[in-house]
Amino acid sequence: xxxxxxxxxxxxxxxxxxxxxxxxxxxxxxxxxxxxxxxxxxxxxxxxxxxxxxxxxxxxxxxxxxxxxxxxxxxxxxxxxxxxxxxxxxxxxxxxxxxxxxxxxxxxxxxxxxxxxxxxxxxxxxxxxxxxxxxxxxxxxxxxxxxxxxxxxxxxxxxxxxxxxxxxxxxxxxxxxxxxxxxxxxxxxxxxxxxxxxxxxxxxxxxxxxxxxxxxxxxxxxxxxxxxxxxxxxxxxxxxxxxxxxxxxxxxxxxxxxxxxxxxxxxxxxxxxxxxxxxxxxxxxxxxxxxxxxxxxxxxxxxxxxxxxxxxxxxxxxxxxxxxxxxxxxxxxxxxxxxxxxxxxxxxxxxxxxxxxxxxxxxxxxxxxxxxxxxxxxxxxxxxxxxxxxxxxxxxxxxxxxxxxxxxxxxxxxxxxxxxxxxxxxxxxxxxxxxxxxxxxxxxxxxxxxxxxxxxxxxxxxx
Numbered sequence: 001x002x003x004x005x006x007x008x009x010x011x012x013x014x015x016x017x018x019x020x021x022x023x024x025x026x027x028x029x030x031x032x033x034x035x036x037x038x039x040x041x042x043x044x045x046x047x048x049x050x051x052x053x054x055x056x057x058x059x060x061x062x063x064x065x066x067x068x069x070x071x072x073x074x075x076x077x078x079x080x081x082x083x084x085x086x087x088x089x090x091x092x093x094x095x096x097x098x099x100x101x102x103x104x105x106x107x108x109x110x111x112x113x114x115x116x117x118x119x120x121x122x123x124x125x126x127x128x129x130x131x132x133x134x135x136x137x138x139x140x141x142x143x144x145x146x147x148x149x150x151x152x153x154x155x156x157x158x159x160x161x162x163x164x165x166x167x168x169x170x171x172x173x174x175x176x177x178x179x180x181x182x183x184x185x186x187x188x189x190x191x192x193x194x195x196x197x198x199x200x201x202x203x204x205x206x207x208x209x210x211x212x213x214x215x216x217x218x219x220x221x222x223x224x225x226x227x228x229x230x231x232x233x234x235x236x237x238x239x240x241x242x243x244x245x246x247x248x249x250x251x252x253x254x255x256x257x258x259x260x261x262x263x264x265x266x267x268x269x270x271x272x273x274x275x276x277x278x279x280x281x282x283x284x285x286x287x288x289x290x291x292x293x294x295x296x297x298x299x300x301x302x303x304x305x306x307x308x309x310x311x312x313x314x315x316x317x318x319x320x321x322x323x324x325x326x327x328x329x330x331x332x333x334x335x336x337x338x339x340x341x342x343x344x345x346x347x348x349x350x351x352x353x354x355x356x357x358x359x360x361x362x363x364x365x366x367x368x369x370x371x372x373x374x375x376x377x378x379x380x381x382x383x384x385x386x387x388x389x390x391x392x393x394x395x396x397x398x399x400x401x402x403x404x405x406x407x408x409x410x411x412x413x414x415x416x417x418x419x420x421x422x423x424x425x426x427x428x429x430x431x432x433x434x435x436x437x438x439x440x441x442x443x444x445x446x447x448x449x450x451x452x453x454x455x456x457x458x459x460x461x462x463x
Contacts, residue, residue: 024061025377026052029407032366040394041366042077042401043374044359047242048409051264053376055332058383060376062364070372071386072364075395079238084230088121089114091223099180106179108223109141116173117225121166122153122181124219130154131218132182135167137174144178166226181218238359242266249350257347259338261355267332268357272325273311277348281312283341286326288333303337311340330358363391363401374406 026048032041045057053059062070097105110117120135131153136144147169155163245262252258261271271286287303307328314321326338340348366372395401 023378024375025412027410027412028374030372030374030404031407032372032404033402035366035368037368039366040363040399040401041404042361042363043404043406044361046406047264047266049376050266054379056383059378059381063373063375065371070364071388072362073388073391074360074362076358076360077238079235080232081235082230082232084228086226087229088224088226091225094223102183104181106223108177110175115227116171117227118171119166119168119226121224123221123224124165125221126219127155127157133167134180135169136178137172138176139174141176147172239356240359242268242355242357244353244355247353251347255342257340257342259350261336261353263334263355265332265334266357267330267360268355269330270325270327270356272354273350274352275348275350278313278315280348281310284309284311284326285339286328287337288331289335306331
């Protein structure tokens, strides 16, 4: 009897382990762009996926039409900003040709490795001038076409420090350029004035001012072409707004406003309160249940602080400033609690809560003419161990994934309600049950041993 009972425990554990292999409960089709070759595809995950998966997304898989697993990686895309910078280089070997109308023609042929220009500058040491130029381009150096409208280069140093020696034009693949400077020799009034005064006796009878007009050429030191270089700067992780499932506001005996916020376990990083109240500044603490790492906290669970700060709004005449957002490390919890210290001040009204979190997406390699689907919700499963070196290399080399989208959520008919055997085996009730069974088995064994010893003694006395 004892032996049989002792054999039951391993059998139960084996049965529980087998039952822990829970099938996926949900399925979504993945819509990917049309492709004639293999393409990287990135599929953003939505609240429906987060609500039914565990932390780290170990219970998520991608299958092709034949049901084969497709390797994927989970990433937090970066929020980037593209910044344009203007660079320049000096044109080499310009050719000059004076024109019959007094103008000047400059021809320049770009080298093969020169970038495509978007403008040019005529560097000159002259001050106080105004010069009209035209820029033309050609594919072969024979047929010319204008690049934009004629421009005016100028320097108004006599009046103000204002100067412009550059002209912009549309980017062109042409490698031949012609610059025409109209009336390259311009008249320039001298800044010196000759003053003549005629005197008769002690009085002045006549005063004459004479200005000197000189003709000076438009001196060009060099021609610089300009081009645009774009760089990508990482601003942080890409974020989006997630709707909260609901919230409740209560007041406790410690003169605090307690806001209980329900979510769908999205990867949140900030919560913002919306209130009509003005001119307040309150200390606030954000908490999650201490055992809510997987979003399954019980009512008797404690609360753990994850962030604190000051929420405020100052609105008085021209003074307007506010801080209504609490930031915290990325957290996936089913319930949050925001505790606001009011002290003796009246509580502030909370009209709504906005949640902001990081974007998570799955990236995989999609084959041509292949359909894919996302499966998730197999609680208790372990994360797959794929060979992701190729995917990581593609992303590091700058290959941008094409965006994919998820279809409607489908509940799989062959998926039974999940039984959380790992939680059950680690629960206090199960451990107490095992202890009671072992105590009963031990007592039964001692009782059987005592009876056997008494029987053996009686048999010995009888003999």
